[in-house]
Amino acid sequence: MDGGGLKRRVRDFWNENPCGVVYAGGESRRAYYDGQARTRYELEPYIRAFARFEEGHDKDVLEVGIGMGADHLEWANARPRSLTGIDLTLMAVEHTKERFELQGFTPCVFVADAEWLPFRDASFDIVYSWGVLHHSPDTAKGVEEVSRVLRPGGRARIMLYHKRSITGLLLWLRYGLMAGRPFRSWSEIYSHHLESPGTKAFTVEEARRMFSRFRHVEISLRLSIGDLLEGAAGQRHGGEFLRLMRGLWPRWLMRRFCRRFGLCMLIEAVK
């Protein structure tokens, strides 16, 4: 399939399944969004630690792939000089607009493609993107665009999926080994069974190569809710195997010894 066909499928997927919507709920629309944000930061406390939203104060900040807008609101609360958000889907833009309007803000968010950012070179001090570029067919082009729109000395904070992860192992057990296809590659399994069609995961070396145009790059790994089988992780896979694994999963052991097999690869890069 060409990149355009795949991108349409990616857009359709996220329009139908906005990221994090399973955690939203409550009596009012405000409670709906507050509940989603609360659960998000409880389950993934490393998001705040990595993003360092407060550093957005008085800066020009761009978020690529806003989803339901929880992080975008955190950036807004830091009172940046300017805040801009884009997403491939109208659904994400509408959720973020509603979330902001309920707080009395009007956001600058619109539909755009991470691979073709509609901004001039050197427009932003911070570009943030959590769990987005690995869904886009040409992730390297997205990284190039992040670098292009950053000012010299500006910072990119990007989360991409890490290939050698416990999530990858679980998916391989389920869709490789238990499906009688043990030689199926992990790339194919991620592409078909982890979120939107064509999703990719990268080794640390591959990520370093993609970010080689940056002056300084720091990469660290975190266990995701998928690796720990927490929250709604694995919901779409269902089945007895998963139910059993959730009950038996030795989370404390993983937190202690398996951090380098986390799905979340946190990349901080200075242009």
Ligand SMILES: C[S@@+](CC[C@H](N)C(=O)[O-])C[C@H]1O[C@@H](n2cnc3c(N)ncnc32)[C@H](O)[C@@H]1O
């Ligand atoms: C897993 S969600 C993450 C959303 C948000 N950052 C979060 O953490 O909740 C992935 C998001 O990336 C968006 N996305 C995928 N490909 C994109 C592209 N090429 N350009 C912009 N957004 C894209 C999807 O529409 C979706 O909202």
